[in-house]
Amino acid sequence: MIASFADPGQKTAPAPFGHALVKAAQENDKIVGLTADLGKYTDMHIFAQAYPERFFQMGMAEQLLFGAAAGMAQTGLIPFASTYSVFAARRAYDFLCLDAAEPNLNVNIVGGLPGLTTGYGPSHQATEDMAIFRGMPNLTIVDPCDSVDIEQAVPQLAASEGPTYLRLLRGNVPTVLDEYGYTFELGKAKVLRDGADVVLVSSGLMTMRALQAAKDLAVHNVDVAVVHTPTIKPFDAETVLTEINTDRLIVTLENHTVIGGLFETVAAEVVKAGLGKRIVPIALPDEFLHAGALPTLHERYGLSLDRIINTVLSELEV
């Protein structure tokens, strides 16, 4: 049973990455898929079934996976290579950095289980993947919120030059952003709703929580804006700083350690712009997290809806 962060009864789409890759591959015969013994667990199996001759199993060998992806890209192909984020970021960094990023090849890294999306413990929880990857020149980092983001991101990742990293949400992935007149644009942040009291700047699955929190906080007469920043690098500072440069409470929300992710990305832009704003981070703590049930862990580490609402209310001293 794949752990899911979807709420009971929530609208979801099955394996949006796999289906989006098949669709992109229909239009571009240069697209190929690779995995390191995790095809079924990164939704790559959908592509493998549709295009068996364009799918390459590399075995549980992440260095080979990304070195080979770079080699394929050198021959003009557009590889999407999937594994878990921990193995891509921690185990194969040197191969991604030197083989794909330094020559700026179109290698697309697809990392399952980003941040806290499994209760398996630190071996599988990539709580620091963005911190690791943000330092890699040329690499584009995308932290999608839902199935809409993923479906729209995949063809744009294929079309963009240079390497990309997609923080993959897999299995039955919530569908949320369709209600907001939203389209994913690589490198762009989007204001999903406006609000007079609070601005939530979020990425990844935390945008889903931010939108729900905004609805619930309205009951408390708190008017909340939500800015979704699916591209972490290069970061759309212009859109985000425009929203931050007001008297509203600013909160960042990310499914990642508080070190080196969205909070520090936003904080750096604020300091560079000389805005002198206080930002409240909602993020995972700088520690190795416990194993356990995912809802319990999200509650414990502050990512649950209730914890977000409480954090905002206490900051507002309502």
Add this chain to the structure above:
Amino acid sequence: MTLTSSIQSPEATAARTERVEAAAYRIRHYALNMGEVQGQGYVGQALGAAEMFAVVYADQLRYRAEDPEWEARDRFLLSTGHYAIGHYAALAEAGIVPVAELDSYGSDDSRLPMSGMSTYTPGMEISGGSLGHGLTIAVGTALGLRYQGSEARVYNFLSDGELDEGSTWEAAMGAHHHQLGNLTAMVDINALQADGKTDTVLRTEPVADKWAACGWFVQRVDGNDMGALLAAFDAAAAQAAPEGRPSVILCDTKVGRGVPLLENREKAHFMRIEEHEWQICREQLTAGYEGETK
């Protein structure tokens, strides 16, 4: 296409050997000249592997000197970026890099940095140097070429030190699994790495058995014996098939080969050579080459 030795006359074989040996001599000469620019470097490895570079560029590889990115070219991947000095010499011998440009080796703004970088040098397919990368990339290159219907071959040059790296064995298994008959690996076995002799750093023998266990077509030769090298490459090509076994040619070489002054240096991995010694090296190289060819 390469002619196999079985259909060559003895005269043709001798002429071929002589031609490639002359290329190896020039590669050594270029490497010494470049080494002098910096006063130090991996000169010993370039000298030791000169026959390997020469076989590839003067006999095996299909390329266009005026168009290093020609789509149908065979790929030569230098996994050991440290050996760049030898590769630059070979690229000069091949006419891909002008001989005069070798004088810029390792200097500011040069296209020839001390460690091989694909983004700097025409004809350099990958950025090596962090060891154990080349064969993984080669697997993808071979897969990508075959998938696109190309008949180009992929050659990957690695050193015995790289056999320490687990990624090499990931790639060895992957190449066999995917039946990459279009891939040939060549390993420079000089039995020496940064901290000392290979058998004291991390024992890699029996090397041939390990490759064979991974399903490769294995040959082990004296890498400084041109005749043996050519025969090994011919045999590798003869057994190659699009969905066949990858080949590895294990080449036992001697660091500093061809220059007696350097062959017996105790500190041979990264050589420091005195200013006055470079000319002696060149003279010893030429004397040895002419002695052998007379």
